[in-house]
Amino acid sequence: MKPHRYQGSALLLALCCSAGLFLTSPVVAEESLEQRVTRMEKLLESQGLVDLYLRLEALQQEVQMLRGEVEQHGFDMKGIKQRQRDLYLDIDRRLGQLENGRPAVSPGSPAKLPESTAPTAPREQGNPATANPGTEEKAYREAFDLLKEGRYEPARNRFTDFVVRYPNSGYADNAQYWIGEINYVTRAFEQAIVEFQKVLDNYSSSQKQADALLKIGYCHYELKNFAKAREALQAVITRFPKTTPAGLAEKRLQQLKNQGQ
CATH class of the missing domain: 1.25.40 (Serine Threonine Protein Phosphatase 5, Tetratricopeptide repeat)
Known part of the structure; x- marks a missing residue:
């Protein structure tokens, strides 16, 4: 008599259980591998977050350092701009005073200078460089206009030429002063000291x-x-x-x- 098929299945099941193969070896192995993969993924994710955090922290430090440098540069620029502003306000004030104190000279009439620009020494009679007050003032005006336009190098050359050609002019002290001022504006401070000192030495009543x-x-x-x-x-x-x-x-x-x- 042939055994019933269910009897064979029961026998196989019993053998599997006795061998420890039922719901243990294949399933447990599969779950263990899955768990290991999960743990590995979590590890990799954690390491990636750590790397990302470290990079972010480094970037923050770099930004802070750059911000500090920007603030320092901003402070320095503010100081420079303030000094320039003070300088230009001072120049503008002096230019305004000079403009208001220099009335235009009619052709053929003698130059009438305010007391502040009175000649510091008597002019030599017959000196060709000072024989024509109109020419003298025109030369000064030309240099002065260049200064107002901010053309410092040409203005310095014109003022220097003026002082050489008209050393006894009532404008000579102003011309010498503007030579020093131009050097100051262009930050040639050592030369500016030399030029300003000439005002003190050569124009005692200026x-x-x-x-x-x-x-x-x-x-x-x-x-x-x-x-x-x-x-x-x-x-x-x-x-x-x-x-x-x-x-x-x-x-x-x-x-x-x-x-x-």
Whole structure:
């Protein structure tokens, strides 16, 4: 008699159980591999997040460093712009004063100069360079117009030529002062000191004395010669009290004090 098919299946099932193959070997092996893959994926994800975090942190540090550099540059530029603004306001004030103090000269009439630009020395009779006041003023005006246009190099050349050709002119002290001012504006501070000093040495009665001495102090400040800067600025206050240059000198001395200089 042939065994029933279900009996054979039961026998096979029993053999599998006894051999430990039922729901253990294939399924457990499969689950273990899946778990290992899952753990590996989580590990890789964690490592990727760590790398991403590290890169992000490095970028943040770099941004902070760049921001600090930008702020420093901004501070430096603000200081430079403030100094330029003060300088141009000062120049504009002086140009306005000079313009208002120089009435136009009618052809054939003698030049009428304000008291502040009166000749510092008597003119030599028959000197061809000063024989024609109209020509003298025209030469000064041409240099002055170049200065107002910001054409510093041509203006410096014209003023230098003017001082050589008209050393006794009532405009000579102003011309010499503007030579120094042009050097100051173009940051040639050492040469500016030389030119401003000529105002002090050669035009003792000029009203540009206080301004020239003030700018000598400013030049020493820019060159970081702080002791000489203080000396010049204090001299402005002592020699020319209660004047605009003296007030500016006091402000710069206070600035030096605030900077620990």
